Amino acid sequence: MKKILVFLVLLVSIPTFAQNFNKAKIDSLFQVLESKDKYMGSVAVSENGKIIYTNAIGKDDMASNKTTTISTKYRIGSISKMFTSALVFKAIEEKKLSLNQTIEGYFPTIQNAAKITIGNLLNHRSGIYNFTNAPEYMSYSATAKTAKEMVAIIANGKSVFEPNSTGEYSNSNYVLLSYILEEVYKKPYAALVQTKIVKLLDLKNTYFGGKISIANNECYSYSYTDKWNKETETNTSIPMGAGAMVSTPTDLTQFIDGLFTGKLISAASLEQMKTIQDKYGMGIFQVPFYDKIGYGHTGGIDGFRSAISYFPESKLSIAITSNGINYGNNDIVIAILSSYYNRKFEIPTFTTLDLKTEDLDQYLGVYASTAFPLAITVTKDDAKLMAQATGQGGFPLDAIKKDTFEFRAAGIVLEFNPTANQMTIIQGGTKNVLTKK
Template sequence: MLKKISSYFVLLLISTGSYAQNFDSQKLDSYFASLEQNNKFMGSVAISKNGTLIYSKSVGFSDLENNKKATPNSKYRIGSISKTFTSVLVLKAVEMKKLKLNQTIESFFPTIKNAEKITVEHLLSHRSGIHNFTDDKDYLIWNLQPKTEKEMVAIIAKAGSDFEPDSKAQYSNSNFVLLTYMLEKSFKKSYTDLLKEFITKPLDLKNTYMGGKINPAKEECKSYTFNEKWILQPETDISIPLGAGGVVSTPSDLVDFSNALFNGKLLNPENLEIMKSIKDQYGVGLFQIPFYDKIGYGHTGGIDGFSSVFSHFDDENIDFALTSNGTNFNNNNIAIALLSAVYNKPYDIPNFSSHEVSSEDLDKYLGIYASKQIPLKITITKDKKTLMAQATGQSAFPLEATEKDKFKFEQAGIVLEFRPEDKTMKLKQGGGEFLFNLE
């Protein structure tokens, strides 16, 4: 189960490219067929150009227990992409003079530390200093139970502040839960109604709304993690993430929302520029998402077993979105494949061939490895016929043998190459290579 209602994608950054006039949808179909056949991904994707859908695909199951396949209308919890919707609503409130970016929050939340210094803009840009409640060790103990506004504000207030307001940026779901309450008080309407009034109804987004208890009868997906088989995940109660992570949507709705937002159909130009203004890696409800020489703007999300990403690229007016209810793969690679297809860049259909090993074969790799390049030690152990790796201060994760002396952890894009004769190990991730020596 994902602890945080967020994740961060960093896409490939190399040279130049252009939109493929002869878009190869068949290759993308083969790409997703490979993922599906090898239990690597369950979810849906969509790509649009100039506001017109040019590709969509759904694979896996929306409800595995009832053998219900995912369709283009399957609805996913989108986690922190909700923050983009909430940011639009807050800036709409600013346009309507319901809120001001520079107003402080003490009249709304007098119990919050530094409330007299924290502004609406600080909340939007993760510069408030308010502690992120999903980082707390006990979060996964209470996140399945409904919480009232009073209870959530008390939890956030008790956690206090991590830094002086506006001194730096640090991701905090607490900010957007508080913004949800501020919106509701300012308009005297529920977040559900505000989302409908200002975004989903004007854009005719029929599959986007504030979530609730997952209802498969309404084509709402359950979520899963993979450990030899897909395992159903518990549901965070939506009264907790609210506008920080409680929205439900589909990729086709998300690309329509993205295209409308970046083409000026939701906010005035000044407020759209505020959203795109990046400081210390954060905009307002947006991140920069680079791909080769292009810079897109979007957001990512993760909650329970769900993960998601959307982005807009002004170059060729491209929007893409991915929503997943189960992944046993590095979703960043999927995003790269989608954009590579759009911009006529090379990408490979993944080959999931494995290398058979016995428990005895793994003994030569065991031990603690250290590197002079990075201050990190990696302990290699085994669990029967599975090699396990554990970095300093992190949980252990299973490694899959791909060929002799070579193992991978697909979800994080990690490859470990061993040279037992030299007592060394090479770690590859994100284009970097790090040499480790057996202690």
């Protein structure tokens, strides 16, 4: 349910050559990722509603060695929000809700409920605290919660800004929207998705998730250190319409095609959904690639990562789902878009330096800066350098050249200067110099 920022923003005018889509090169990329144990997941690309490419690598279950296929079903995290938003706009079209109505009648215990509107929930302008940011979240994330319990948890978080004064991503917004939908329709959220989206679009492998079932062609999720480690399962009663859906890339392309071709909501509703304010639409984000503007969402829950996008000019849909990454979805999507739009891209070689455990000692320590919000603790596990930011999980680092290490899955590069006791962290085009304590 985390907001995962994806897609490179470039400003160059380029021609469209869909007919030159280099499927063989994308196949080669996946072959390298699989051979280097960098990625487990699946992708689908469609043009004008027809699938033009699919691929899948990895394992659904490491313990039984079950191989992933294009039919493997994944938890899609916050892409669920697009489903929820579509349901809300459908309810508005059916005169059951309005964007401007406030939520105090549903949630009187939530601070500023009399000022927060349905629209504010949709575009993350409510000011309601994001409950997944709370330190105690991980202590209950695998435990079933009732609606009453979740509303109490969200209400306890208080407000972080005046409603409609700015935008800030919050999973709480879409959990609350799930309960509002259940109230106005007098049906469970899962049933609403099935009747108003899944059946309408004839989606074969999309539904509200439960306990993961390998027998039902679902997959477990994993994180990577020196091997793939199975992640715990968030109980889907917690994320609800903010992150509980299960799907496949093929179904997701069909879903976003249906959304943008008027099969789910009206063109007027879609325009409202696409309207961006402070980076956020109403359950959707802009996805820029060179001079092309697409729309979509990303998802992250446990070890699952996913992304979906639609480029209206080309009627192009791309969906990617993963259950284990040591190479970012963003890099794969950029490769696919580059191939589709006839841009050059390089297949990574994953060349790394072979260091001994004693070579790493000069980098160990805690690095911090008053200009950077987190301290970075650098440790080692035998001959593997490890890093961990304050309050976050540790991640492994690969030595790519002298004094330089990377965690490619998150696009993080660490450049060390042992003589000066400094480390530069590079991510998303920004650099911050930290000093060893």
